[in-house]
Amino acid sequence: MIAAIQFSWHVVWSRIVDPNSVFAHALWATVYISIVAQIMGILLGLVAALMRMSRLTPFRFLSGLYVLVFRGTPVLVQIMFFYLVIPLPNVIDFGAFSLKSSFAAGILALGINEGAYMREIIRAGIDSIERGQMEAAKSLGMRYGLAMRRIVLPQAARVIVPPLGNEFNNMMKTSSLVSIIGVYELFADAQQGYSASFDAAYFVAVAFWYLVLTSIWSFFQALIERKLAVSEHDNEISLKERAVAIWTEGGGMVRSAWPWRARA
Amino acid sequence: MSASLEFVMHAANVHKSFGRLHILKGVSLDVRPRETVCIIGASGSGKTTFLRCINHLEKIDSGRIEVNGHQIGYRTRNGKLVEDRERNISRQRTEIGFVFQRFNLFPHKTALENVIEAPVHVRGVAKSQAIEEAEKLLVRVGLADKKDAYPGKLSGGQQQRVAIARSLAMKPALMLFDEPTSALDPEVTGEVLDVMEELAHEGTTMIVVTHEMGFAKRAADRVVMMDEGVIIEEGSPEHFFESPTHERTKAFLSKIL
Numbered sequence A: 001m002i003a004a005i006q007f008s009w010h011v012v013w014s015r016i017v018d019p020n021s022v023f024a025h026a027l028w029a030t031v032y033i034s035i036v037a038q039i040m041g042i043l044l045g046l047v048a049a050l051m052r053m054s055r056l057t058p059f060r061f062l063s064g065l066y067v068l069v070f071r072g073t074p075v076l077v078q079i080m081f082f083y084l085v086i087p088l089p090n091v092i093d094f095g096a097f098s099l100k101s102s103f104a105a106g107i108l109a110l111g112i113n114e115g116a117y118m119r120e121i122i123r124a125g126i127d128s129i130e131r132g133q134m135e136a137a138k139s140l141g142m143r144y145g146l147a148m149r150r151i152v153l154p155q156a157a158r159v160i161v162p163p164l165g166n167e168f169n170n171m172m173k174t175s176s177l178v179s180i181i182g183v184y185e186l187f188a189d190a191q192q193g194y195s196a197s198f199d200a201a202y203f204v205a206v207a208f209w210y211l212v213l214t215s216i217w218s219f220f221q222a223l224i225e226r227k228l229a230v231s232e233h234d235n236e237i238s239l240k241e242r243a244v245a246i247w248t249e250g251g252g253m254v255r256s257a258w259p260w261r262a263r264a
Numbered sequence B: 001m002s003a004s005l006e007f008v009m010h011a012a013n014v015h016k017s018f019g020r021l022h023i024l025k026g027v028s029l030d031v032r033p034r035e036t037v038c039i040i041g042a043s044g045s046g047k048t049t050f051l052r053c054i055n056h057l058e059k060i061d062s063g064r065i066e067v068n069g070h071q072i073g074y075r076t077r078n079g080k081l082v083e084d085r086e087r088n089i090s091r092q093r094t095e096i097g098f099v100f101q102r103f104n105l106f107p108h109k110t111a112l113e114n115v116i117e118a119p120v121h122v123r124g125v126a127k128s129q130a131i132e133e134a135e136k137l138l139v140r141v142g143l144a145d146k147k148d149a150y151p152g153k154l155s156g157g158q159q160q161r162v163a164i165a166r167s168l169a170m171k172p173a174l175m176l177f178d179e180p181t182s183a184l185d186p187e188v189t190g191e192v193l194d195v196m197e198e199l200a201h202e203g204t205t206m207i208v209v210t211h212e213m214g215f216a217k218r219a220a221d222r223v224v225m226m227d228e229g230v231i232i233e234e235g236s237p238e239h240f241f242e243s244p245t246h247e248r249t250k251a252f253l254s255k256i257l
Helices: A009-017 A021-052 A057-072 A075-084 A101-127 A131-139 A144-181 A186-197 A201-230 A239-249 B047-054 B086-093 B111-123 B127-140 B156-168 B186-202 B213-219 B237-242 B247-256
Strands: A091-094 A097-100 B009-018 B021-031 B036-040 B062-067 B074-077 B080-083 B096-099 B174-178 B206-209 B222-227 B230-235
Touching: A009 A186, A009 A201, A021 A057, A021 A101, A021 A144, A021 A186, A021 A201, A057 A101, A075 A101, A075 A144, A101 A144, A131 A144, A131 B086, A131 B096, A144 A186, A144 A201, A144 B111, A186 A201, B009 B047, B021 B047, B021 B230, B036 B047, B036 B213, B047 B062, B047 B174, B047 B206, B086 B096, B096 B156, B111 B127, B111 B156, B127 B156, B156 B186, B186 B206, B186 B213, B206 B213, B213 B237, B222 B237, B222 B247, B230 B237, B230 B247, B237 B247
Parallel strands: B036 B206, B036 B222, B096 B174, B174 B206
Antiparallel strands: A091 A097, B009 B021, B009 B062, B074 B080, B222 B230
16 A cells, blocks of 8 residues: 555644644754754864964864865765764763764764854954954963954954854754754654654644744844944844844844845 | 163164065164154155064064063074064063054954953953053043043044053053054044153153154154165254255155155
């Protein structure tokens, strides 16, 4: 007997208004994986960006190799690689979370992959700050690290945050790929529902939940960008205007405080 | 180091090239405590480069620069210059204030925050004390009412005065000014020059690269003329503006005055 693929709206509806506890676990897994991998990506990207600007050739070479490999190969392949090749203990204790090795492998792969993209974003941010800022800091007796931390990076953050927000938006969606190594997150949850019933409604419902996550993030992104823009006094855009812009411009595309990115 | 130094700044035979371009061809200059020295000369003569070498924003190829008796940026090892460690270079720079042509205030910090930044985070001064001193400095440069303003809200002249206060907050032994009014609108250069003149009269040791001949006449103890990477003439302002001896100085002054 060939199972016919169905589509039932009531399944979509019940998955949205009445999610079960397994679903809640899957949703949390997606959020958790995305946040941890993104933070890992930011840190690795920062280190790689600083290495890229180093005077020491081996540092620059390593940084270049990192980006070459991780931007040049599919993230799906990287996930498989980390899962199959890198020996990770079966259970990793991340404080409140006890993780299966597939979970750790997925986070590692996503985080390391993200670092390669973040390097370029962070470097562009640092490059956008006038050389005079570093010189002024140095002339006051600040050492490189202190000057970076107190003077250059806070200014670069304004340039880094908008693309970083989009990276995180992408991360939440890309994290669905770790379902392939058996991590139970949103997409795996939908897939399980589908394989039990051949009802495509599960995928529509999961799309809705991804949309919820990215929309919530867009709101936070607007908040952060607004806070960063205040001290620079350029466009004072109200929170309400930004919240509206999330919907009119599309999630994760709120760029109004950055004139060179503005659409209109 | 001796308690009373003869020179705050001592430069001997400084050479500097950018690639094949030989910018400084053996510059020697001594600056005594409380002295104000103005360096003048056409653009490309090396005066800004020389100033930047004094706090090691530029490396030098050979020669020697000392501030407060400490060699700047290098140690001499077997007669060769070896660049010093960053930690030492940074410590030396705390003794040297630098005012940039383009101010380079920190745009993400208010005027007051700009001034207290280095005392608090480099010297480790208590924040309350740093604020107290910074407020006095801002009064001194006439900007007490602008302490909470971000640089973007200040005029060029105001920004430059904050930049001067920021440098003074480190209580440097030597102040360097790199064409501090060149990026300003003519109507606000006066307010910056007034502050600098006051500093000079109070006995701050200063080296000023400038095109403001009026300032040089009024405030300088000594004027130095640079041309093609060397100092070709130096003397009192009277000597300089009334009876310059070098042909190139005469030509330069006739063009600029």
